Amino acid sequence: MIKQIKLSQPANCWEEGLIAGNGELGVILFGDSHEERLIGSHHRLFLKREDMNFLPDMAPVLPDLRRMIETDGYSKASQYYEQSALAKGYQGLTMSDPFHPIFELTFKRQQASVQHYERQIDLTHGVIQTSVIEVAGPVITKEVFVPKGQSKIYVKLSSNQPLAVTISLSDFQEEGLFQKMVPVKQGLCQRNTYGDQTGYETHLTWETDGNACAQCSQVSFTEVTELTLQLEVVLSDKWPVNYQLPTLSYGDQRQQHVRAFSQRFNQTDFSLADSQEWQKTQEELMAELQVTQQIPTIFFEKLYHMSRYVILSYSGKGLPNLQGIWTGTFAPAWSGDYTFDTNVQLAISSLASLGLFEEYEQVFRHLADFYDDFEINAKSYYNCPGYLVPVHASTTARHVHWNSEWPLIFWTAGGAWLAHFYFELWEYQQDEVFLKKVCLPFHQQIIAFYLSFLQEKEGEVLFQPSYSAENGMGDNATMDIAALKEVLVHTIEMLTMLKEPLPEAYLPLLQSLPAYDVSENGVLREWLDLRTSENFNHRHFSQFYPIFQSKELTKTSEVLWQGAQQAYTEKMSAWLLNDQADTSSSHGRIHAIMCGISLERLEEVTESFELLIRRRAMYSTMVTSHYDHGEVFNVDANGAFPKVIHDCLCYMETPEHLTLFKLVPYWLEKGKMSGIFLPKGVIINQIVWNIKEGQARIELYASQRTELTISLGNIPGNKKGTAIKVLELAKGQTKIVDWYF
Incomplete structure (x- = not known):
């Protein structure tokens, strides 16, 4: 069709x-x-402005910055740091070309x-x-x-x-x-x-x-x-x-x-509604929504496929920027640049499960052009080896977009977050050359930075300065800890698999990372620094990194899991469902969906999906916008929309454990999907399901020998409990599994 x-x-x-x-x-x-x-x-x-190249030598200022953080707090310390940079020739916060x-x-x-x-x-x-x-x-x-x-x-x-x-x-x-x-x-x-x-x-x-x-x-x-x-x-x-x-x-x-x-x-397909619904114009669908106040099921199906089209169209030569590869203005919001504190990550998040591996590889080839700048950033600001990834980049990745109001220079987790996607491509594609030549070296550069940057305090390492993206400063931001932990775990896994020696500093660094903490109210902290207050009215979901991205925290970590649940409840109340929230944000809603799927929060996930449409955070073509009512052309949500649909239906708890129907909003209760890729060379040739009738059929293909555990999620009305099946898949084997629940 x-x-x-x-x-x-x-x-x-x-x-x-x-x-x-x-x-x-x-x-x-x-x-x-x-x-x-x-x-x-x-x-x-x-458009080259030629004002993104100079970086001040701030390494000599670092000891004073840290002393001032301890004695006077982050606000005064960041002002001191900015003034010191300006005295050394820094031009102040500079927008990307x-x-x-x-x-x-x-x-x-x-x-x-x-x-x-x-x-x-x-x-x-x-x-x-x-x-x-x-x-x-x-x-x-x-x-x-x-x-x-x-x-x-x-x-x-x-x-x-x-x-x-x-x-x-x-x-x-x-x-x-x-x-x-x-x-x-x-x-x-x-x-x-x-x-x-x-x-x-x-x-x-x-x-x-x-x-x-x-x-x-x-x-x-x-x-x-x-x-x-x-x-x-x-x-x-x-x-x-x-x-x-x-x-x-x-x-x-x-x-x-x-x-x-x-x-x-x-290569991929997905259907929820009658195929005749595709004949309706966008204007007809919006009129139907206006009259019935019900979102037509075909709207979700169309948004999924339009998002795939957007991804295919902006992928293949490098990184997508905030606007993918499209613009009609010389003054796009945030310069229409590569923004690394959430936007690029969302824009590339569906590539693996869509099986777009060639396009995925080009992302890392493009990033390699910035490696020299990442090194210069680390050296200039912290006198460290390795990579320091800025929040913003375009013609260069020199770190010039910061000041005391937006102290993005204190955010060091960008490289570690990008490393997640290097490793993800390896997990899905199983290309050992990529693993050895591209993925592992990038991880080691991130570790090299932190080995030099981190201090030791009372037997643990200290992330200082530390910043939770766009939400505030405070020692030991939870995301910093979680992202570095994931890098270390993956690096040790890669070295073990390649039978290469493990540098003696890696395990001690992993063991000395601070433990996550919950507040006296039982909320997972965004910072371990008790001087920093939680701020839930914010579009970023950084403290949930170990929930939605590394998936380190699970139900087995009972206290932290409940802390994450409580933090999510607070976040939804203060931001997503608050008409007086700081801003609307499509990337925030997508991360709310990602976190909610992991935490199995059906009501909030359903609401987040619906808000994208009801508040028209997209244009008539279904290209998404950053804000509600089609304000600011921005493709983050398009880039991530296929992934969140895949995760609702086929959620990877680990590379060897697939949960079917992890979280099923009402409009996903019946359908058919094909061509979805899983880690370790497994492909879902097709999955057909009807939740109300209690049945599903999945056809899997394995490009290599693997073992896969499949379980059923928390399906409404499932009285038979959670079924688990363990499949042994031979190389080249296709297997059909029927489920009745």
Whole structure:
């Protein structure tokens, strides 16, 4: 079945536009029937400000900072630290170089009365399209696709009657980007140069059955019934370029693209509702929600598949930024950068269970470009070896985004959190070369930093300074402890498996980590520092790292488990369900879902899912926003949505233990899913379930010999208790398991 997001109204802003991409290039198509704009962006191109390179030498200040933390507290100490940095030449909190549009192509036609308008994203084939039927008779369609492996965008305009259309490349008139048209043998070429003389070219060529007249930055076409365009983007390190017309026809290019994209998209499937529900437009679904106050089940199904489309479109060449690979502004929120204190992690969180291993590997290849900056950060601020990952990065990963109000320089857990995903790819893909050459060395760089950074106090290590992301300072933030513990456990496991010697400092460091603690009210503390008060009215869920990410804390840790439950209750009351909460946040709601699944909190998880939709934390296309009501284009929630669906239905307690139906909201009680990947080379070929009827069937495939324990979750109405089955799977074996409950 072909899956499409259909809309009946034009997009009046770029955020509402149709998106397509190939991991390298992203495009947005928006506008009305007579004037449409196609905006392009490149995943590596940020507007260079040249103010992210200088770092102050703060290592000599560290002893005084720590003394002041002890005597005067974190607030005064952070102010002292900032003033010391400014005295050494630090420029103060500096925003990352912003992600920006690289071209804007405008299509203009004579305005006419419209009888019917439709636009759609063909999720299955990776093609976006607008269609207009004018009262006078013309039927005009425009489609766009961006094939993988090419730095090219293809556009086709078709009409059943000859028409006139003018296309033009805009000059953004943006400071820091010099644009000019340069002569080429074929088509138009716009050269774009940054202040450092690097840049890119956008080259436009066309084929048409009509007439064409090119002048400067625009082309006027007349008597056209078919027009195909190719836009090629070439970075300056490949100049000069001898641009040529396409060697393959538009039809051949489209056929190759559709075949490749649909093969990737159809690898996974998920269905909850009648397939006829896909015929409804987004406007019809929203009207149904408005009238009935009930979210149509198809909405969740569509959001899942749109999220997969978004992930496929922004993956394959590197890291997704806050906006994936799309933007229509030179001033995106938080520069549209790579934000490492929650956003990147969510954006890549579904790659493993979707089996997108090639795309996952590219994430770490991109991160490797930042390794030198990670080392410079560690050396400049703390005189430590190893890696210190900043919260924000774009053209560089130098740590310049901090001050005393936002003391992000005290947040040291970024590298350890990223290490989780290195190890996750190993667990799923089982590639020993990746393990040895990429995963293990990254872990060891994180440990090297902490071995130098940490102090010893009363037989335990002390994380000081310490910061729980964006929520406050205090010694021994729970996330710091949990993330480093996970790194150490995984590193010891890798070294043991590879039969390599274990550095003598690793085990003592693991054994000297402080124990987690609960408050006098029985709440899992976000900081062990008793001088720091808990703040539950906040969008970040850092203290729950050992619950939702490392999964270190389970029901067997009774006191801490109950402490986490109580902390979650407080968090939901103070933030998620509080109309006066500090902010709305899609990434906060997704983490509320992740934590709630682990803690088996059905009511809160259901509410969190619903709030994303009821408060319209997305656009009409189902691309998500950071805030409610479509405010701030931001793809974190799209990136994580498939994962949280997978976790509800197929939750990995450990790499060897699968819980089916861990947590089942009402709209997930019946359905079918296929192509879900598990650790150690296991694939769920298909799972079909009906909770009310008390039955399920799962078909598993193993690419290597493995043992898998499967248990049933806390299913409402299950009176037979929790069943457990242990499967021995041979390499290449497919096994079907039926459940009745």
